[in-house]
Amino acid sequence: MKELSLNILDIVQNSVKAGATRIEICLEETDERFSFWVRDNGCGMSEELLSRVKDPFATTRTTRNVGLGIPLLTLAAEQTGGGVSIESSTGEDHGTLIRADFNKRHIDFTPLGDIVSTVTTVIQGNPDTDVIFSHSAGEGRVELSTPELREVLDGVSLSEPEVLAWIEENLRGQYDQMRMF
Amino acid sequence: MKTLAELAAIRDKMKAQVALREGNGNTRIVVGMATCGIAAGARPVLNAFVDEVAKNGLSETVTVTQTGCIGICQYEPVVEVYTGSDEKVTYVKMTAEKVEKVIKEHIMGGKVVSEYTIGASV
Numbered sequence: 001m002k003e004l005s006l007n008i009l010d011i012v013q014n015s016v017k018a019g020a021t022r023i024e025i026c027l028e029e030t031d032e033r034f035s036f037w038v039r040d041n042g043c044g045m046s047e048e049l050l051s052r053v054k055d056p057f058a059t060t061r062t063t064r065n066v067g068l069g070i071p072l073l074t075l076a077a078e079q080t081g082g083g084v085s086i087e088s089s090t091g092e093d094h095g096t097l098i099r100a101d102f103n104k105r106h107i108d109f110t111p112l113g114d115i116v117s118t119v120t121t122v123i124q125g126n127p128d129t130d131v132i133f134s135h136s137a138g139e140g141r142v143e144l145s146t147p148e149l150r151e152v153l154d155g156v157s158l159s160e161p162e163v164l165a166w167i168e169e170n171l172r173g174q175y176d177q178m179r180m181f
Numbered sequence: 182m183k184t185l186a187e188l189a190a191i192r193d194k195m196k197a198q199v200a201l202r203e204g205n206g207n208t209r210i211v212v213g214m215a216t217c218g219i220a221a222g223a224r225p226v227l228n229a230f231v232d233e234v235a236k237n238g239l240s241e242t243v244t245v246t247q248t249g250c251i252g253i254c255q256y257e258p259v260v261e262v263y264t265g266s267d268e269k270v271t272y273v274k275m276t277a278e279k280v281e282k283v284i285k286e287h288i289m290g291g292k293v294v295s296e297y298t299i300g301a302s303v
Contacts, residue, residue: 001220010219017249069216114224121224124231125214125247152188156195161235163191166183173182 003113004034004102007076010069011038011098012122018042018096020129023122027115027135029104034112035082037099044090053086073100080106116171119144120164127158140178144171198241207242208288209263210234214247217254222276226258229280243288256299262287271299 001007008025015023020040027036045053056071074084082101089095102109119133123146134143144167146158156163212218212227230245251259256273262283263269270293272283279297286292295301 006219006224009214009224010216013214013216013219013249067216068220072216072220117224117228121214121227121247124227124245149188152185153192154196156192160191160195161231161240162195163188164231165235166188166191170183177182 001072001076001110004036004076004110005113005115005118007069007073007100007110008036008038008115009118009121011073012118014069015040015042015096016122016126016129018044020095022130022132023126024132025119025122025134027112029135029137031138032103032105033082034102034104034109035100037097039095039097041095044094044096045086045088046090050086050088054084070098073098076100076110077102079108080104116168116175119171120168123167124159124164135178137178142171142174142178144174207265208239208244209261210243210245210288211248211261211263212245213249213251213257213259213261215250217250218257218259221254221257223258225277226260226275226280229277230260230284233280233284237284237289239284239288253299256302259299264288264291272297273299273302 001010012023012025015038018040020042022041024039025036027034029035053070054074056068070084077084077100080103082103084098084100087097115135119131123131129146131146133145134141149158149167153163158164210230212223212230214223214227227245227247234240234243234245251261253259253273258275260272260275261269262272270287272294275297283294283297286294
């Protein structure tokens with residue numbers, strides 16, 4: 001993947017496929033580290049699937065027998081000296097938490113890229129899912145919560161192009177302010 | 182920065198329009214957004230379709246949706262267009278730059294952009 005934000009979009013698609021109604025995407029960075037986690041309340045993975053999920057020959061897709069999403073993320077993290085961890089449960093509190101840590105100073109660190117586009121793409125495809133996004137870097141913080149927006153929208157869909165344009169501009173405005181710190 | 186008051190204004194405008202759209206939405210543009218599509222550049226393609234649909238005032242009759250892997254990863258980004266009773270048209274190796282032509286000629290003009298279709302690529 002050319003940008004980490006594309007890996008994040010790809011990982012979130014797993015949450016969508018798991019039937020999640022709530023997806024949290026949290027990014028945290030310091031001068032040296034970049035980390036993100038994605039937590040969903042989807043169906044979760046069995047211990048058996050969880051044990052082989054970093055293997056490219058593990059997949060839930062039916063078009064063929066390979067899945068590259070988690071292996072590609074693992075590669076991107078490990079090549080900087082970081083790593084990926086996954087917890088999942090199929091029990092009453094079902095869901096999955098995936099966390100990836102990166103060494104930002106490493107020459108093989110993939111830049112984050114257009115994360116705003118990733119967030120709007122997730123919301124466009126899943127307007128009825130609760131998406132809670134946050135990104136903190138030093139003193140700066142960007143956040144967006146679709147349950148809060150839905151209260152304002154009063155039945156108007158989050159996938160309306162004008163609503164998506166508002167979300168995109170709101171996030172880009174927050175990032176502009178964050179860069180001032 | 183965009184404020185919640187501006188979002189509320191969009192809501193009010195949308196609510197006024199909602200009554201017009203019942204029963205419409207007969208064209209569907211479906212973008213493959215699995216690992217293969219995303220790695221090949223599907224995200225800017227999807228966003229370009231959303232922008233073009235809005236820009237040309239087509240959102241009452243055209244919906245843009247996402248799907249998983251369509252099974253022809255070597256041709257990603259893949260976009261399927263379903264219009265009315267017509268057959269499905271599959272566009273392959275799409276880019277954000279090609280989107281405007283698909284919208285103008287196919288979605289608005291009714292003429293398939295054959296050079297972007299899978300038939301022209303195999």
